[in-house]
Amino acid sequence: MKASRNNFHAAGFGKVAPWVDLANSEEWNGFGKLTDHLANAPWLATFLKHWNLHPLASKDVPHRKLVQLRVLLRRAAEKLAAGGSLNARELSSLNQALNVPGRQKLVQGQNGFRAEMVPLHNDWSWVIRRIAASFAEMLASREVERIKVCANSGCRWVFHDPTKARTKRWCNDRTCGNRARVRRARAAQNKPDEEIPPVPRRT
Template structure:
C-alpha cells in the first residue's frame, strides 16, 4: 500500500539486487510527471533548482524520521518542528462540497505549487503518525533495497517490500550462505581424517 509520503520517500531508488546502482528519481521528468498525476499534485514541471533542493531536503527529513520510528525512537523535536514548518508553508481554506448525495469537507490550497505539494507530502507522513499507524512503517530488510513501506498485514510481520523480489532474493542468499558454510565444514572434516 503506497501513501503519498512513501512514494515520495522511495524516489531515491537503490538496486535491490545489490549492484550498488542507485538513481534519484526526483531528477527524472517522467517519474515526476507520474508522481504528480498519481497524487493529483498541481505543481508545475519542470522543477526549478531551488524546488528540487527543497524536495531533497524534505525527503532527507522524512527518511530520518521514518528510520527513527522504525527503530522505536521518539522523533527529535527539531525534526517535528521542520515537519510542522513544511505543512504550515501552504495555507488552505475549508470548503463544504456535495458529491453523490453526501457532504464532505475539503481543504482547498490557496496556492498550486511545489510548496503546497511539499505540505501535502509532509501532512501525509504526519497523518500516518497521528492515526497511530507508525507501528506499520517498515524499511525493507534487504540491505540493498531499503524501500519504505506500510505493513498492512494483520500481525504486522512483513519484512520485505516485495516478498517475490526482495523476500525470495534474501531467502536464496541465506540458503546459499548456509550451503557454502556446510560445504566448508564438510570439506574441513574430510581433510582432518
C-alpha cells in the first residue's frame, strides 16, 4: 500500500504532534482490524518529512525502539485520558528517551526570533527524543486534559480535544460517534447490532 502525503493526512495523521502520530501508527479501523503503519516505509518517510525530522542514517530504522516508544505513549495516553497519572517507570522511560544531547540555537526569521533545539548528532535517537519531547511539552503545557482516546473500543484513536469544555468523546463524530448513536438506538429498539459499514477517516 502506498502511503502518499494525501493518504497520510486523509488518515488523520500529521495534525497534532509527532507523538500522537506514533501512538496512532498502530491503527484499528473501528472494527478491530489492525494496520501497523510503522512497518510501512512510505508512511514512515511521510511522517518524518511532515514533522521535519531528518535522521542522517535514515535507512537503519530502529524499529524496536520506535515500537517501544509507541507502546509507552499509547499506554500513557490511555492512562491520562482516564484521569490517571504516569508511574515512576513510565516517567523514567520517557526521560530516557529525552536524554539525548542537543543545544539551543537562536534563529532570526521574518516573524522575529525563535530559539530552537538542534541535535549534537542528528541520528535516530534525536528523532526519538523529538517524538518524546512533543509528548512532554504537551503535558507540561497543561494540555493533559485534552488528551483523549476515542470511546469506540474498536478504534481507540488518540486525539487532542480542542473544545472549550473538553467534551469530545470520539475521534470523529460522523464515524465513531455516529456508530455509537446508531448502536444505542438499535439497542433501545431491541434490534440486532448489524454491522455499520466503515466510513472514511477523521476530518
